[in-house]
Amino acid sequence: MLLAVSFLVYGSILLLPGDPVTAILGAEGYDPVIAAQLRQQLGLGEPLPVAFGKWLERALMGDLGTSVVLSTRTSVSTLLLQRLAVTFELSVLAMTMALTIGILLGIVAALKRNTKVDVCVSMFSLTTYSMPAFFRGILLILFFSIFINIFPSGGYVGFLVDPLRNLKLMVLPSLSLTLGLMGVITRFTRSSMVEALQKEFITTATAKGLPERTIIFKHALRNALIPVVTISGLEFGALMGGVVITETVFGLPGIGSLLVQGILERDYPVVQGATLFVTVAFVLANTAVDLLYTLIDPRVKLGER
């Protein structure tokens, strides 16, 4: 799977209309030396499988090529590593908040189903989830940075450099991502809980005289969370997409904004590198979720008889 993905990322450059190198460098930037380097780097002029193989080999060793932007001849991998911390922090914050709040809201909505609370929660999640990621960011900036100046609207400071400022800067961006992810998680948790609470073993739990909290959290939730785990894996994809937009809106120097920059500057090695990175992360996340799923559902773990 990873192989196929990387092949696609690599191979897409060949789809560039005309000569890839010219297309990348553009008419003005055409320097024969750099062109030759680029040509060699991209493996053009060699049969595809060989070229791909060489590219892959270098990639696995950490060399993803060099950025074509003439002013900064930095290696793509360096750029990625520099920006990794930002994207990582943003993703982790956003996903953790989304899961915590989303699941809790889902439980509340399930317990109070068909009441005003339930409807409100549904409306809220549907609305935030229907907003484009940039709009969530824009609204947050508008309310919490411009109208009421609590949080800054952009920029970045490393966590190790100034933890407090870092967190302050991260609040709005991660919140805008969280609001988007939450929608799906809440709705899924709700329907999953409602279904679980109607199962027969809940009747048994009640008949045993267990306190309500135990019934909800120990018996119903454990069952209800299983499909929620699977959906979280898919939500990672939305997270990745959202990260790209959010980093742009809030001016965070992460991998997402690097990708956008690369596309706008036609810096193809950067595009390849960033896309590869993000996609590999997504695939790995999904694999982790699959593994997690087999661990928490005993029926899968031991195989149903």
Add this chain to the structure above:
Amino acid sequence: MKAVEGLSFDVDKDDSLAIVGESGCGKTTVALSILRILRPPGRIISGQALFEGTDLLTMPPSELRRIRGEKIGMIFQQPQAYLNPVLKSGPQIAEVLEIHRGHNHHKAMEETVSLLREVGIPSPEETARRYPFELSGGMAQRVIIAMALACSPSLIIADEPTSALDVTVQAQILETIRKLRERYQTSLVLITHDLSLAAAACAKIIVMYAGRLVEAGDTDAIFKNPKHPYTQLLIASIPRIHSTGELAGIAGSPPNLVNPPTGCRFHPRCPHVMDICKSVDPELTAAEAGHIVACHLHKGV
């Protein structure tokens, strides 16, 4: 729609009562109502459920919680469905002890193992570590029985405990229940559609039809002298080993409780139907001592 109407019965200490009837006659509703675990849209409109003097139906929930699982235990029909699939069997029994007796987990698990042994499970420690889906139907049902008996309750309500099991296992489970009842002197309310099962397990029988009580009395009395035509037909339909010929059934099908028949609810299917049956609902009267029936054929001794 009224699932159950005008029902009343007593169960004494160490006594056993069977509630018999076809599917849909309301017997499960009765069982679930006692401990107030009836699910919406079901509702208890009126009545009393006196347990050791106090009415369960008006008890505050926190007290009711203490009765459930500790004084009254329940056994259900499909053991696998009624056990939590993501928890191991042992802990599901242990939690009853932890909640009601205050044991810590270790002690609770020890007692669980001995409980499992008592209900006839051959390797109790191993079974306690298994998940419900790894157990056979009979084993799972024994786990449920162990769960119900964990705190030595005074009463067990068993709703079709053997219907989902193989015939051979049925007998074993019944035997297990009987032995445990003897040991702990637990009363039993058995809900079943199988009259012969009721006869084998219980000293008293109540027959229900379409949400109403139609006949009640000691098992012997009911079998020797069934008064209500429905009871008679039920007895006649029990297959006997040495009989030849066709199995007798009961013509017709259970009535729609949204629009029940007028008068005696059984009249459309009754072989002895009279005019009065179609318009007047018969009251319960005593046919002999300790044996009551609701039928126009028997208007008191």
Add this chain to the structure above:
Amino acid sequence: MLHLLRHNRSTLVGAVLFGFFVIVITLGRAVYQVNPFAVNTSNKLAPPSITALFGTDLLGRDLVARALLGGAISLYVSVLSVAFSMALGVPLGLVAGYTKGLVDELIMRVMDIILAFPALVLALLIVAVLGIGINNAIIAIGFTGIPVFARIVRGVVLRISELEYVEAARALGFGNLRIMVRHVLPNVRSVIIVQVTLSLAAAILTEAALSFLGLGAPAPLQSLGGIVQEGFPYLQNAWWYAVLPGILVTVAVLGPNFLGDGLRDLLDPRLRG
């Protein structure tokens, strides 16, 4: 079909919202006869007033007019993208589900590979390769939507082809194509309808994202996302510039989302809360 709309509140709200949006977009420009391209540098970034209901943009153009045009473009790109996804996804799903075996495996593997990419990232990659433009945006967004359709269609086909009446039809000697059209297709229809609404919502969002990054329909025919991009730097002083198109996108997405939800509840009672 109409009675479905009336009975389920979600569907009704969705249909109303979306219908409202579409009508406003398509007929709005006939009613609101302001030229979206009319540059008027003396009136830049004006706040909402009687002459310009939502103010003007950085070149003095009326924002409402631009938003209406932008909405039309957003809709155009999104609808065509979904059509593209369906045009490729549905046949692939049908073939995969019906032929099973190696062909099925192959098709599904390819679908899995496409799904291995986060949707927006894949669209970005395609735009990076093909270049910026309306048609390329349609292809990019449409491409990301193919696997969903293929999967659900395949699912239905697999389920239906196991049913007895299809076996019977085959036994009677009906050709495969005929079976597919007469028996399988009608069942696929309801699943596709639900998915179309959900995919449309997703497409509108992806299109907005692409244009916001400057990679969607190029100026001067920007879609709503593009207008937001323009207005973003002026958030401090002219917040309506970015907010108006943003709200419009949200409304455009809410419609199909509600609709899809309601339809799904109706057509699959298991998921009802």
